Amino acid sequence: MGLGRTDIWRTGIIHAPMTQVLRDGVGAHPVTWIDNPGPFRFIADPFGIWQGDRLYVFAEAYDYRVKVGRIDVFVFNRALTLLEHCPVLVEPWHLSYPVIVPDMDGTIYMMPESGRSGRQTLYRATDFPYRWERVEMFEFPGAAVDASPIFHDGRWWIFHAPWGNSPIDRISELHVAWAERLMGPWHPHPGNPVRRDIRSTRPGGTPIMTDNGLVLPTQECAATYGGAITPLHITTLTPQRFEARAAPSLHAPAAFAPFTDGLHTLSAAGDVTLFDAKHTDPSIVRRALVDLDRLLLRRRS
Numbered sequence: 001m002g003l004g005r006t007d008i009w010r011t012g013i014i015h016a017p018m019t020q021v022l023r024d025g026v027g028a029h030p031v032t033w034i035d036n037p038g039p040f041r042f043i044a045d046p047f048g049i050w051q052g053d054r055l056y057v058f059a060e061a062y063d064y065r066v067k068v069g070r071i072d073v074f075v076f077n078r079a080l081t082l083l084e085h086c087p088v089l090v091e092p093w094h095l096s097y098p099v100i101v102p103d104m105d106g107t108i109y110m111m112p113e114s115g116r117s118g119r120q121t122l123y124r125a126t127d128f129p130y131r132w133e134r135v136e137m138f139e140f141p142g143a144a145v146d147a148s149p150i151f152h153d154g155r156w157w158i159f160h161a162p163w164g165n166s167p168i169d170r171i172s173e174l175h176v177a178w179a180e181r182l183m184g185p186w187h188p189h190p191g192n193p194v195r196r197d198i199r200s201t202r203p204g205g206t207p208i209m210t211d212n213g214l215v216l217p218t219q220e221c222a223a224t225y226g227g228a229i230t231p232l233h234i235t236t237l238t239p240q241r242f243e244a245r246a247a248p249s250l251h252a253p254a255a256f257a258p259f260t261d262g263l264h265t266l267s268a269a270g271d272v273t274l275f276d277a278k279h280t281d282p283s284i285v286r287r288a289l290v291d292l293d294r295l296l297l298r299r300r301s
Helices: 020-023 284-300
Strands: 006-014 031-034 039-049 052-061 070-076 082-089 096-102 109-111 125-129 131-134 146-152 156-162 171-181 206-208 213-220 228-237 242-246 263-270 272-281
Touching: 006 263, 020 206, 020 242, 020 263, 020 272, 039 272, 052 082, 052 096, 052 272, 082 131, 096 146, 109 146, 213 263, 228 263
Parallel strands: 006 039, 039 096, 039 263
Antiparallel strands: 006 031, 006 272, 039 052, 052 070, 070 082, 096 109, 109 125, 125 131, 146 156, 156 171, 206 213, 213 228, 228 242, 263 272
């Protein structure tokens, strides 16, 4: 977001599994859109899971007048008709990127970005999808940006960008950590940062296995934050070694207008794929500040 320009994201559900989307492109299949909740607000960073005949989509709900994201859930039936929408996780700090992590024992966890709290927090569902509690025994070294976990080759892996370094590092460095158990202890990869490239490092969705191996969606941020999704094909992944190559980026198609200025999340949910697309508004900040000033004046009077 530049001075006087504001990113507004809109979330959608592609009617195809992520392996097909990676092959065909984001605009090759029908889309069901999730409406934004009103002016100066948006829904972004979608992650989902099917439970029976219900699709539960968790996403960041953001209001520019508050500037602290929370996590909402959207519940759909098999026809992708919206049945319910409500907040499920609110903290004093900003929350986003609510990755859903089913563990081997069937427990469902959420691993949202919570960098402003100074740590990476894991939450356990106590009444899915409505109530979540922090898992105090989760051992991750420090805060992370867009932590993206996967169980692969007998270990848990988390791909993430660094939180504590400069803002440019958050969009141009890829770090990896591994563990024998989801709870940890987690071990930073000795090659961190395992990759430096503003076009293909910051995670942008769920890592998945494809016929061509392990693929991590990453954000292409050369021209703008979240400008496109670059699939990163990870060819070597061990506790000592990492190698990867970037595929051509996936861009928002013209059919998404006016949300054609970027993509920064692509996540798998069974036979559908979740994504968000960006519209950059050059004037919305000024309008929001005027409305906020009016609200504050009314409260003082």
